Amino acid sequence: MENKKYTIKCPECGTDVEVSRPAVINVQNDPEYKIKVLTGELFNEKCPKCGQGLQVVSRITYHDMDKRLMIYFRPITSQDELKTFDYEAIRSAIEDNFKAPNYAIRVVTTVNELMEKIKIAEFGLNDGVIEIAKFVYFDIFTKQFDGVGVVNIYYERRDDKDALIFFCNDGKTRSILIAPEVYSSIEKRFSAVVNAIYTSRVCMVGRDWALRMIKAYSKLDSENNGETPDLKPELKLLESEN
Numbered sequence: 001m002e003n004k005k006y007t008i009k010c011p012e013c014g015t016d017v018e019v020s021r022p023a024v025i026n027v028q029n030d031p032e033y034k035i036k037v038l039t040g041e042l043f044n045e046k047c048p049k050c051g052q053g054l055q056v057v058s059r060i061t062y063h064d065m066d067k068r069l070m071i072y073f074r075p076i077t078s079q080d081e082l083k084t085f086d087y088e089a090i091r092s093a094i095e096d097n098f099k100a101p102n103y104a105i106r107v108v109t110t111v112n113e114l115m116e117k118i119k120i121a122e123f124g125l126n127d128g129v130i131e132i133a134k135f136v137y138f139d140i141f142t143k144q145f146d147g148v149g150v151v152n153i154y155y156e157r158r159d160d161k162d163a164l165i166f167f168c169n170d171g172k173t174r175s176i177l178i179a180p181e182v183y184s185s186i187e188k189r190f191s192a193v194v195n196a197i198y199t200s201r202v203c204m205v206g207r208d209w210a211l212r213m214i215k216a217y218s219k220l221d222s223e224n225n226g227e228t229p230d231l232k233p234e235l236k237l238l239e240s241e242n
């Protein structure tokens with residue numbers, strides 16, 4: 001496995017700490033690295049001088065041949081990186097380099113997204129369906145928890161069930177069960193687009209993507225005078241934690 005060296009300045013004592021991290025993780029060759037990503041171990045380091053915990057967020061190409069999953073982690077950790085982030089350039093570079101058919105090819109910019117994509121694939125789910133499900137549940141969540149802001153929503157497997165974890169601005173997280181019938185109705189209704197993202201197209205499948213799809217479909221509905229199917233499931237809380 002090819003490692004790249006990075007130098008991080010310890011914010012506590014100012015020491016330059018040299019760390020080495022893989023630029024490419026091939027899950028079949030290095031299965032332990034999948035665990036290191038999922039536990040977060042890969043992104044943590046300690047300053048050898050003062051013991052301060054350091055965050056190591058480096059570019060990783062994550063490849064799981066069995067699951068036909070390719071994730072390009074291109075971290076954005078500062079406003080400057082956000083300004084210079086050029087998705088089109090990343091996409092065309094990937095398209096020039098990786099040509100295997102029927103892959104899920106994703107570009108992600110945060111550690112949480114990277115972990116989430118791996119978990120979604122682990123349980124055989126479609127990440128496009130999950131992103132749309134977040135909107136469906138967000139809608140009823142805000143009605144039920146009036147006044148509670150939602151900071152982030154991530155997929156998680158809880159108690160052998162598929163769930164969405166809502167990180168709220170009251171400091172609590174709330175786990176909401178994804179009802180299998182909701183999942184399958186999204187899968188059916190959005191079948192064209194959720195299947196297309198598994199055909200080796202390079203995509204960022206996140207909130208913006210889901211919003212575009214939902215808008216496009218509701219426009220189609222209004223043009224066809226069709227009824228928008230009622231996707232208003234019951235909200236099932238799995239647990240509430242502090």
Ligand SMILES: [Zn+2]
Nearest residue numbers: 010013047050
């Ligand atoms: Zn230090």
